[in-house]
Amino acid sequence: MATNEFISTNFSTLGLTKTSFTCKAPSNIALVKYWGKEKDQIPKNTSISFTLSACFTVTTLVISENKNPNNFEVEVIFEGKKNEDFKPKISAFLERIITYCPYLKNYKLQIDTRNSFPHSSGIASSASGFAAIAHCIMQLEKQLNPNITTKHFIKKASFLARLGSGSASRSLEGEVVVWGNHPEIEGSSDLFGIKFPYKIHDNFKNYHDTILLVDKDEKQVSSTIGHSLMQNHPFAKQRFVQANENSTAIKNILQSGDLKEFINIVESEALILHATMMTSNPYFILMKPNTLKIINKIWAFRKTTNLPICFTLDAGANVHILFPEKDKIKINEFITKQLIQYCQNNSYICDRIGLGTK
Ligand code: PMV
Numbered sequence: 001m002a003t004n005e006f007i008s009t010n011f012s013t014l015g016l017t018k019t020s021f022t023c024k025a026p027s028n029i030a031l032v033k034y035w036g037k038e039k040d041q042i043p044k045n046t047s048i049s050f051t052l053s054a055c056f057t058v059t060t061l062v063i064s065e066n067k068n069p070n071n072f073e074v075e076v077i078f079e080g081k082k083n084e085d086f087k088p089k090i091s092a093f094l095e096r097i098i099t100y101c102p103y104l105k106n107y108k109l110q111i112d113t114r115n116s117f118p119h120s121s122g123i124a125s126s127a128s129g130f131a132a133i134a135h136c137i138m139q140l141e142k143q144l145n146p147n148i149t150t151k152h153f154i155k156k157a158s159f160l161a162r163l164g165s166g167s168a169s170r171s172l173e174g175e176v177v178v179w180g181n182h183p184e185i186e187g188s189s190d191l192f193g194i195k196f197p198y199k200i201h202d203n204f205k206n207y208h209d210t211i212l213l214v215d216k217d218e219k220q221v222s223s224t225i226g227h228s229l230m231q232n233h234p235f236a237k238q239r240f241v242q243a244n245e246n247s248t249a250i251k252n253i254l255q256s257g258d259l260k261e262f263i264n265i266v267e268s269e270a271l272i273l274h275a276t277m278m279t280s281n282p283y284f285i286l287m288k289p290n291t292l293k294i295i296n297k298i299w300a301f302r303k304t305t306n307l308p309i310c311f312t313l314d315a316g317a318n319v320h321i322l323f324p325e326k327d328k329i330k331i332n333e334f335i336t337k338q339l340i341q342y343c344q345n346n347s348y349i350c351d352r353i354g355l356g357t358k
Pocket residue numbers: 029030032033034035047124126165166167168223224227273314315
């Protein structure tokens with residue numbers, strides 16, 4: 001695969017005027033799920049996501065001179081405090097990207113990061129977190145080589161983010177991002193995410209994602225383990241074919257605005273993701289009783305009102321409720337009156353489709 005275009009060779013420290021770079025990067029929610037990968041987050045299938053807006057990470061990268069470039073130095077500050085827990089993951093990420101960003105060796109790095117959502121909310125911060133770090137690194141690269149184009153900047157930021165966490169490659173741009181090579185989606189690649197290259201129907205403008213925080217504890221099974229269990233999964237082959245078919249379907253739905261079909265694919269993808277967890281070896285369940293209660297309530301409400309409300313799930317118990325702007329009053333009322341009782345401490349986050357990094 002053509003990764004050479006991402007190796008930075010042409011850089012000069014002469015023009016360096018800034019030593020601090022900040023980025024605000026959003027989280028994203030997959031409509032078609034990424035679950036199963038090769039080495040270095042090369043996905044087994046295409047995934048398509050809505051970029052979010054209210055759930056984000058703000059990261060500042062501060063650089064200072066490193067007198068010993070053989071010794072890579074990084075300090076991590078999380079929510080105002082020095083943090084040793086995230087350091088191994090960030091150090092491993094930096095080691096992975098050093099071939100592409102060799103200039104990093106010249107600096108001591110301080111990564112100061114905070115999330116808009118509580119750390120213990122069950123919302124993964126790896127997508128927004130790695131997208132933000134990757135964007136900061138690209139801001140530094142742009143200082144060292146002002147000739148890089150905006151297009152290359154975003155593409156490489158997504159490429160680098162992917163090497164931190166696969167889904168992070170989908171958090172650089174909005175409002176819809178495709179990651180993973182797909183023969184029917186122009187420009188799609190396994191190496192980086194791209195902005196959905198077709199016109200999106202107005203039905204999806206300002207689309208809402210209300211996240212019900214059912215279980216805020218750390219997951220019992222990490223997504224790294226979940227991905228690896230797809231290696232010898234009895235249904236893996238069929239799953240990857242199906243995800244690519246669902247990507248074609250979502251591609252068409254996003255253009256036609258067919259909400260009934262949207263609901264069908266999105267809910268099916270969420271349940272398939274969890275079905276693969278329940279059928280892997282060892283098997284596991286990340287949904288909680290309240291996850292199922294919420295799903296059943298949504299189905300009953302949809303049946304009686306005919307409103308286009310649907311759910312999706314991440315690798316966890318929390319439920320993302322997706323709905324169009326025009327139905328927000330009735331649906332918000334339903335959520336507050338009937339669903340938040342199933343959330344831990346009644347907590348939920350009102351989010352919606354967003355535009356990407358700032
Ligand atoms: O980026 P990772 O390795 O945390 O994997 C994310 C996997 C899902 O959130 C379950 C699905 C997806 O496509 O975001």
